[in-house]
Amino acid sequence: MASSYAADVMWPRWAEQDRDSPKSNVTGPGQSEHHQDYDAQSQEAELGKASLRGSPIWCYVAWVWLTTAETILDTQKPWANHFEQSEYSLENLACSIMDLIGAGTKTMSSTLRYALLLLIKYPHVTAKVQKEIDRVIGRHRSPCMQDRSHMPYTDAMIHEVQRFIDFVPTNLPHAVTCDIKFRNYLILKGTKVLTSLTSVLHDSKEFPNPEMFDPGHFLDENGNFQKSDYFLTFSAGKRACVEEGLTHMELFLFLTTILQNFKLKSLVQPKEIDTRPVLNGFASLPPTYQLCFIPS
Template identity: 45%
Template sequence: MVGLEDVTSALVGIATFLVVLSYGKFLWRRAKMPPGPLPLPLLGNFLQLHFGGLLPSLIKMSRKFGPVFTVHFGSNPTVVVTGYEAIKEVFIDYGDAFLDRGSIPFMKRILDSKTMSFTNGYKWKQLRQFCLQTLKDFGMGKKSLEDPILEEIQHLVEHFRRLNEQPYDPSIVLSCASSNILAKILMSTRYDYSDEKWIKILQNTQEAFHIASSIWGQMFNMFPTMMSYLPGTHRKAFTIFDSFKDLLMESIRTHQETLDPASPRDLIDCFLIRIKQEEMNRTADTPFTLSYLVPLLLDMFLAGMSSNAVTQYFGLLILIKYPELQEKLHDEIDRIVGHNREPRAEERSQMPYMNAVIHEIQRFADVFPMGSARATTRDITFRGFFLAKGTNVLPMLTSALKDPTQFKTPEEFNASHFMDENGTFKKQDAFLTFGAGKRSCIAQSMVRLQLFLFFSIILQKFILKSMIDPEDLDISPTESSLENVPPTCKIIFMPRTSEGQA
């Protein structure tokens, strides 16, 4: 007769054998991939990544294992790519092989798998082509886009003037201004800076990005199944965009009731018209259905307004930290534009220092240092390593933006990175803030124009100061993972006179 003790021993033995077998297969698969730190069963490289900080740990690993290495977020392997040359190969040289979106469980959970950011293949191509064409139809890349941007910046200028030089944290109003430029194109709407409902949505958006960059967001990306059931701050993010989605759905219903197919007003109208066309043509496997519209709008809002507002905020802090930058920019603005009219887009080529400073703000602020994960669309041998179809790949943008082979002083703010010896603006191939290739930011021309007009007009109208001595002002990010989060700082907007003085 078999005793309970024998059964227990047998079960333990079988379980041990299965664990050893599973880990053996895991190590065999790992041997084919790029090198990296040895992962533990289930935990992967969590201990190395957690205690050293995610971003610093990955940068440190790249120094040890080279520009292409493997880490395990939990039990899921990810190939990390660092340095401009290797990232360029992923984005451009082998772009089609790395075109799919990789797994980012936390962002996918709080957004939707139907967003353009997380869609792949045919549906992604259809959505991207539609958005590119629609944005162009409503002014992107054309002079006509300048007017709504100038109008919104005028609202900002008046808002800052009404402060009467009182110290002020502009983070939310910058988000509101950036969102309004998008809202005009996407849904023919503008929100007042005192609109409590919209301000709450913007605050929720900021909080969601902060959670995503926190240890809670990182833990969810490593152990999504387990973290879905555990309590913690991350759970708040799961419903944080509900009010945003409700507002977008309300706007869609209004558009449906007032739609004139012969005269589309915005992207929502264009999408609704496309839905009707697809229904008439009975197109199979189409992304042009109502279920895709809210995720698409939310995706475009979050991608545009967050990055722009954070870049602007970092830029204001940098200009306060280094007041000599302000002096040089004031001189260039006064010389090229004067005080009687506002800067225009065509003057960007005549203002090389402003152009260089804005590019360096984007490089130095490094808003999304880890970029977005990609996935291989087919089996590929990359730099001597075999990557199977569906392998998660993380091109770390920060390692290109701070590549010492591309930038003379990568850890310092240095506008000369984008100027030649003659004082002319020069491009940098490693400036990958918008990504590159077929999956690069679709609205980058609009962002460039918005940043140029924002900094040019704000500096034409104001001198920027804070209550903290510039030498004591710490502009280091308070969190650095998915997003670099700027420190909170109250800024004094001191109006300039017609002679350019405060």
């Protein structure tokens, strides 16, 4: 099902010109005509390269197809043979896109919704962030990533949002790479394990009053941002989520842009806002709520 969907959606536009032409033997991945006319395949690949040359590649899919076309030109392998032997298969491409949607878009949007909920729940935090925005950025330009190093309270607020919501409490399954003894338990190589990120993110020794939303958890006595080894919202080690840097960048730019241009107003009193997740299984998802964006 996924492969069929990928074949329909991801076949590049420039290939459509030849795919449906009765004069062409290049019809689509997996069809027998691919074994018959390498010249037509080369011509189509060059046409694709030309259509994308000189402008940013429009998406991840186009990049994969362009890479595939270049590989075929270099190896002179038919399309069908290439997809049987390459990691750039339709199945892998479909799975990769689902990963980008599930692990990228969905997690980011849920975290942003949770952040806005917490900002209307704690208006004094919002006021401090907006004050810092006015001091560092002002109203005459858009925020940029270079501003982040000059905005310790905003940076602390974003880290505290991620710590507080504990988005993936038990992390993803991992497997131990060798026999290891942990707290008098012998864990054999290959055993699947789930790590409790909650136990770290809500450790009261590192974060006093861990059940409270407080950006001060990431500020020192002078108001400077301080990192914490207990900030493991993206797991740890070699298998930590590669999205961490991108997420911090997106959250910073989204939230500072919103708070630079709008005041947030809840339709209910802040004390009546419930920040408990509506779903707390693999992921902690925020409850539904309403708010107003008032131009400032």
